[in-house]
Amino acid sequence: MCETCGCGDPDLVPIEVHEAILSENERGARHNREHFTEQRVLVVNLMGSPGSGKTAILEATAGALAGKRRLSAMSGDLATDNDANRLEAAGIPSRSITTGSACHLDAKLVHEGLHDLPWRQTDFLFIENVGNLVCPAVYDLGQAVNVVALSVTEGEDKPLKYPVMFRKADLVLLTKVDLLPHLPQVDVAVIEDGLARTMPEPAIIQVSAINGEGIDRWIEWLEGKRVAALSEAPTEERAEA
Amino acid sequence: MHEYSIVSALLARVEAEARAHGALRVHRIRVQIGELSGVEKELLESAYELARERTLCEEAELEIVAVEARWACRSCECEVPKGAVLRCPICDRPATLAEGDEIILERVEMEVPDV
Ligand SMILES: Nc1nc2c(ncn2[C@@H]2O[C@H](COP(=O)(O)OP(=O)(O)OP(=O)(O)O)[C@@H](O)[C@H]2O)c(=O)[nH]1
Ligand SMILES: [Mg+2]
Ligand SMILES: [Zn+2]
Ligand SMILES: [Zn+2]
Ligand SMILES: [Zn+2]
Numbered sequence: 001m002c003e004t005c006g007c008g009d010p011d012l013v014p015i016e017v018h019e020a021i022l023s024e025n026e027r028g029a030r031h032n033r034e035h036f037t038e039q040r041v042l043v044v045n046l047m048g049s050p051g052s053g054k055t056a057i058l059e060a061t062a063g064a065l066a067g068k069r070r071l072s073a074m075s076g077d078l079a080t081d082n083d084a085n086r087l088e089a090a091g092i093p094s095r096s097i098t099t100g101s102a103c104h105l106d107a108k109l110v111h112e113g114l115h116d117l118p119w120r121q122t123d124f125l126f127i128e129n130v131g132n133l134v135c136p137a138v139y140d141l142g143q144a145v146n147v148v149a150l151s152v153t154e155g156e157d158k159p160l161k162y163p164v165m166f167r168k169a170d171l172v173l174l175t176k177v178d179l180l181p182h183l184p185q186v187d188v189a190v191i192e193d194g195l196a197r198t199m200p201e202p203a204i205i206q207v208s209a210i211n212g213e214g215i216d217r218w219i220e221w222l223e224g225k226r227v228a229a230l231s232e233a234p235t236e237e238r239a240e241a
Numbered sequence: 242m243h244e245y246s247i248v249s250a251l252l253a254r255v256e257a258e259a260r261a262h263g264a265l266r267v268h269r270i271r272v273q274i275g276e277l278s279g280v281e282k283e284l285l286e287s288a289y290e291l292a293r294e295r296t297l298c299e300e301a302e303l304e305i306v307a308v309e310a311r312w313a314c315r316s317c318e319c320e321v322p323k324g325a326v327l328r329c330p331i332c333d334r335p336a337t338l339a340e341g342d343e344i345i346l347e348r349v350e351m352e353v354p355d356v
Contacts, residue, residue: 138279164279
């Protein structure tokens with residue numbers, strides 16, 4: 001007998017499942033993470049609103065690391081290959097993942113994208129997610145770190161309006177800080193306060209892709225994460241991949 | 242609108258469960274959705290309305306249990322109120338989300354023919 005609605009149907013069977021609805025994506029993300037750990041590549045999931053400066057940061061990163069580190073990139077794009085083309089031009093072997101109408105990348109799209117990208121021979125793989133402050137936060141890709149680009153022109157209330165994204169962030173890059181002198185109304189302290197209320201361990205670096213401000217601190221942060229990830233990585237060979 | 246992709250994962254999971262039990266129809270699905278899960282109840286409902294057609298869930302009710310966000314200190318487990326700075330005022334350590342990021346299939350009620 002159906003005890004919940006009392007419809008009297010004698011054949012209702014309740015099954016307790018208690019399972020993550022996105023368990024398939026979680027499996028895919030674990031699989032990707034195994035590949036990344038095994039190859040000792042630090043994978044960065046770079047998220048943020050459309051136009052927050054994600055590609056510009058990666059262009060500046062390519063410039064700063066040229067000849068020092070090997071990089072590759074994937075960019076999720078609804079309709080074009082523009083970002084991958086910009087990154088190639090900046091010297092980063094890149095591939096675009098055209099998502100069509102999908103508002104985010106998922107673990108399976110990233111796994112497919114790995115097939116024709118020379119990511120194994122690199123130190124860092126950057127995944128530029130689809131420009132969106134909500135959906136990408138829901139899908140684990142297998143990355144080591146989540147970085148959110150938030151530009152100074154987006155409005156100081158963004159951390160409080162999009163707590164899901166900022167809770168997942170390991171680092172917020174406050175971008176386009178070269179514009180601050182033209183924006184007397186923007187108070188960086190308000191943005192930082194919003195982040196302290198949404199990000200359990202707030203880490204913020206102010207950067208400009210135009211004048212290079214803060215890029216050295218960003219590189220330092222990346223190198224620190226790489227060292228930490230490599231020292232955590234298991235040394236014995238993994239059986240399955 | 243990732244709610245569509247969440248609904249299709251949900252329906253695939255429920256249908257697999259229903260088939261495994263030889264069910265004819267699904268009567269009710271209960272899910273838990275956390276306040277900080279990134280999933281909107283209304284969007285999930287409308288995605289479900291569209292996606293359930295011509296599936297075993299065509300007539301199934303979707304019950305969404307909302308879970309409020311709850312932050313707590315990692316060391317002393319005392320609660321850090323929502324909207325406050327996410328740091329324990331006593332231990333000065335970062336708070337952690339104790340509850341509120343669930344996207345979980347809890348329970349399925351299905352009609353199984355008598356054996
Ligand atoms: N002043 C200034 N402008 C910037 C900076 N970084 C990016 N921009 C400009 O902001 C616009 C968007 O930059 P992109 O790097 O394309 O941003 P994006 O986040 O990759 O954009 P989508 O991938 O389309 O979401 C461009 O017009 C850039 O020139 C910066 O540091 N300072
Ligand atoms: Mg871009
Ligand atoms: Zn694989
Ligand atoms: Zn979405
Ligand atoms: Zn405490």
